[in-house]
Amino acid sequence: MYYPHRHLLAIEGLHPPEITHLLDLAESYVLLNRSGKTQRDLLRGRTLINLFFEDSTRTRTSFELAGKRLGADVLNMSVATSSVNKGETLLDTAATLNAMNCDLLAVRHDQSGAPNLLAQKVGAAVINAGDGTHEHPTQALLDALTIRRRKGRLEGLTVAICGDIAHSRVARSNIHLLTTLGSRVRVVGPPTLIPAEAERLGIAVFHDMRAGLADADIVMMLRLQRERMAKGLVPSEREYFHFFGLDQEKLAHAKPDALVMHPGPMNRGVEIDSAVADDPVRSVIKEQVEMGVAVRMAVLDTLARVQRRNAL
Ligand code: ASP
Numbered sequence: 443m444y445y446p447h448r449h450l451l452a453i454e455g456l457h458p459p460e461i462t463h464l465l466d467l468a469e470s471y472v473l474l475n476r477s478g479k480t481q482r483d484l485l486r487g488r489t490l491i492n493l494f495f496e497d498s499t500r501t502r503t504s505f506e507l508a509g510k511r512l513g514a515d516v517l518n519m520s521v522a523t524s525s526v527n528k529g530e531t532l533l534d535t536a537a538t539l540n541a542m543n544c545d546l547l548a549v550r551h552d553q554s555g556a557p558n559l560l561a562q563k564v565g566a567a568v569i570n571a572g573d574g575t576h577e578h579p580t581q582a583l584l585d586a587l588t589i590r591r592r593k594g595r596l597e598g599l600t601v602a603i604c605g606d607i608a609h610s611r612v613a614r615s616n617i618h619l620l621t622t623l624g625s626r627v628r629v630v631g632p633p634t635l636i637p638a639e640a641e642r643l644g645i646a647v648f649h650d651m652r653a654g655l656a657d658a659d660i661v662m663m664l665r666l667q668r669e670r671m672a673k674g675l676v677p678s679e680r681e682y683f684h685f686f687g688l689d690q691e692k693l694a695h696a697k698p699d700a701l702v703m704h705p706g707p708m709n710r711g712v713e714i715d716s717a718v719a720d721d722p723v724r725s726v727i728k729e730q731v732e733m734g735v736a737v738r739m740a741v742l743d744t745l746a747r748v749q750r751r752n753a754l
Pocket of ligand 1: 572578611664667705
């Protein structure tokens with residue numbers, strides 16, 4: 443068993459073989475999905491609850507698809523329709539979920555650490571589907587799978603993560619995963635959007651896109667997360683695009699075969715120009731979405747196996 447943990451709460455702290463196990467298994471699910479087959483016996487009789495306290499399009503639907511393709515009963519609980527709006531606390535919600543005997547719980551919350559708290563209180567295996575500015579582990583796994591499939595490796599690649607690093611759980615999970623598997627990671631953005639911890643994590647910091655993109659193999663763009671910004675940390679969207687938006691001219695500083703990535707949702711014309719986002723050769727944004735389903739299948743499958751083993 444290469445992945446021994448009960449939950450998937452963060453990439454930080456995972457060892458290379460644990461990450462590689464999830465990526466290798468996801469690889470097999472890409473092939474299964476492309477063949478149009480399913481493996482409905484794997485999670486038959488198991489219940490997956492998607493508990494989303496924050497908006498989501500790709501993550502929630504891909505967890506749902508992943509669960510269904512493996513035969514789980516899938517239930518979506520969103521805040522708009524749950525008792526959380528009536529003042530029920532996170533821990534009361536946990537008690538309710540426990541009473542329902544759910545096996546797998548994918549949680550998204552605007553507070554960093556909420557999935558960790560739930561993991562201590564529920565019997566289910568908890569998957570962090572994005573918590574505040576902390577981590578979004580399945581996003582980093584799907585990004586890594588996309589890169590590995592295209593480039594054949596992660597080790598030795600130069601990855602430039604650009605934009606609103608400070609508020610991005612995607613950036614944080616990617617930094618941990620990519621440095622653990624031997625990529626060279628740089629962050630590029632205005633000083634107001636680069637967290638102080640960047641240098642402590644041993645990654646190069648650039649405030650100029652052309653310098654930051656020079657010779658990069660991967661250019662990963664991030665959304666300006668205005669909903670998490672305390673105050674206006676960027677002047678205007680027009681000015682932001684001028685300096686930090688990815689267009690063909692800035693992309694030309696990266697390697698000629700550099701790939702463009704974005705976790706979505708995209709703000710076209712703010713952090714990325716449509717011509718780049720939709721470039722059929724350079725952009726792998728749609729492929730990231732496809733990998734998302736396979737990665738979530740691998741995570742659900744793995745955690746269910748750990749559960750079975752622990753039950754013995
Ligand atoms: N979808 C990603 C997340 O949930 C990125 C974003 O929202 O910008 O973190």
